[in-house]
Amino acid sequence: MILITTPTGQIGRQVLDNILDSAEAIRVIARDPSRLAPRVRERVEVVPGSHNDPDVLTEALAGADSVFWVVPPDPGATSVEGHCLSFTQPLCEAITSQGVQRVVGVSTLGRGVAKNAGQISAALAMDELIEKTGVSYRALEMPGFMENMLRQIEPIKSQGAFFLPMSGDRRIPACATRDIAAVAAELLLDDSWSGQGGVPILGPEDLSADDMAQIMSEVLERPVRFQQVPGEAYKATLMRHGMSEAWAQGMIDMTTEVDRGIYNTQPRTPQSTTPTSFRQWCEDVLKPAFTQSS
Numbered sequence: 001m002i003l004i005t006t007p008t009g010q011i012g013r014q015v016l017d018n019i020l021d022s023a024e025a026i027r028v029i030a031r032d033p034s035r036l037a038p039r040v041r042e043r044v045e046v047v048p049g050s051h052n053d054p055d056v057l058t059e060a061l062a063g064a065d066s067v068f069w070v071v072p073p074d075p076g077a078t079s080v081e082g083h084c085l086s087f088t089q090p091l092c093e094a095i096t097s098q099g100v101q102r103v104v105g106v107s108t109l110g111r112g113v114a115k116n117a118g119q120i121s122a123a124l125a126m127d128e129l130i131e132k133t134g135v136s137y138r139a140l141e142m143p144g145f146m147e148n149m150l151r152q153i154e155p156i157k158s159q160g161a162f163f164l165p166m167s168g169d170r171r172i173p174a175c176a177t178r179d180i181a182a183v184a185a186e187l188l189l190d191d192s193w194s195g196q197g198g199v200p201i202l203g204p205e206d207l208s209a210d211d212m213a214q215i216m217s218e219v220l221e222r223p224v225r226f227q228q229v230p231g232e233a234y235k236a237t238l239m240r241h242g243m244s245e246a247w248a249q250g251m252i253d254m255t256t257e258v259d260r261g262i263y264n265t266q267p268r269t270p271q272s273t274t275p276t277s278f279r280q281w282c283e284d285v286l287k288p289a290f291t292q293s294s
Contacts, residue, residue, distance in 0.1 A: 001025040002188050003064040005051045006072055007044075008035045010147060011106060014181030015068050015188070016040065022189055029060045052087040054094065061098040066188050067091075069105040071126060073119075075243040080250035084122040088129050095133045102194075103130060104187045106180070107139035109173075110262045111198060117257040118250030131196050138187050140180060141198040143173045143263040146281045149212070153286075153293055156216070161225045165234040165252060166259040168210040168226045173263055175203040176281045179274035200272035206264070207278055219282040220290060231256065 002019060006012035007028040019026060020043055027045040030036055036046065049056035061067065069091065077083035095103065108114075108123040115121070127139045152162035180201055187193070207215075209226040216224040229237075231252045238248040266272070 001027055001064045001066075003060055003067045004028045004044075005068060006070040007040070008032070009070060009072060010145075011177050011180055011184070012068065012070055014178055015184045016044075018181055018185035019188060020044075024189065027060060027064060029056060052090055054090040057090050057094040058097065061094045061100055064098065064100055065191065066102040066104070067095075067100055068184055068188055069103055069130075071106075071123075073247075075238075075247045078244055078246050080119055080246055081122040081125055084126050085129065088126045092129055092133045095130070095135050100135055102136045102138075102187075102191070104138050104184050105130060105140065106184075107141055107198070109141045109143055109200065109266050110257070111139075111141065113262055113265050114257060116253055117262065118253035118255075120254050120257060120262070122250070136194040137196045138193070139198045140184060141200045141266065142175050142180060143202065144258070145180075146174050146176045146203070146276070146278060147285070149216075149286060150289055153290055156220075156224055157290070157293065160223050161227050162209075162213070163227050163229050163234070164209060164255065165229055165231040166209065166255050168213075168228055169208050170259055170261070171206040171208045171211070171264075172258060173202040173206050173266075173268070174278060175201050175274055176276035176285075179203070179276050183274070200266050200269075201274055202266065202268055202272045204273055204275060204277050206268075212278060215279050216282055216286065219279065219287055 002024050004012055004016050007016045007030055029047050029051045031050050033046045033048055047056060047060040051057055071084050071087045074083050107127050108120045110117060110120045111124055114124055130137050156162055183201055213224045213226040235248045235252050
């Protein structure tokens with residue numbers, strides 16, 4: 001049996017979609033089961049609740065062979081690492097008590113090089129805690145998601161620009177969530193692997209923010225520029241929109257490390273290069289979302 005966490009989330013929903021027609025038994029943990037599509041509710045076993053609840057996890061992991069694990073973000077959390085480990089610690093206890101064989105987790109690039117890197121450091125602490133259980137584990141090691149650009153639709157529309165506290169010329173990898181989901185689904189449906197390790201998912205190219213602005217200008221058929229903003233000003237903007245100081249500071253710390261090249265330390269290989277280009281993602285996802293928000 002395969003257990004999926006965050007089955008209505010950005011990645012979990014697509015993972016579930018990819019394995020739904022397989023012969024495997026599937027179970028999900030859903031805080032709000034009504035958000036699951038009818039075809040999903042007909043096909044899977046649903047455990048209601050949150051996957052940071054030890055009782056929910058114990059019930060959901062009973063008889064499960066493989067787990068797709070995601071810690072959902074909480075922009076209101078008072079501690080980035082504390083939030084991450086509040087989910088992961090109950091998972092580790094349930095892994096041990098229920099005899100789970102394999103876990104596929106959404107993690108990050110930066111292992112071995114990240115220091116004080118906000119959300120990156122928290123994800124790496126999650127990996128370490130899971131690995132200590134001895135379970136076979138594959139950490140999906142990603143840079144930023146292309147979908148993060150959807151948060152910039154409003155300023156692109158109103159100001160013709162998007163804003164980040166990093167250099168415009170730093171070329172880094174980025175990946176589409178559909179490619180992450182495809183890799184995760186393949187691992188979940190494969191019961192032949194064991195041991196622990198990372199699976200880098202880099203997308204097909206390294207692009208700078210200036211490169212992305214040029215591509216968006218061409219796809220959206222309107223001028224789009226990138227503007228770097230000071231970290232403190234960006235943090236203040238995040239907090240004005242309701243983010244906790246701890247989460248906003250984590251975002252600044254993470255972006256600072258990315259701008260220093262933390263995502264460029266992972267060598268690109270044919271295995272780590274996923275197919276969806278930023279231009280293709282803009283055509284398939286950003287442009288329709290931009291149009292619908294008009």
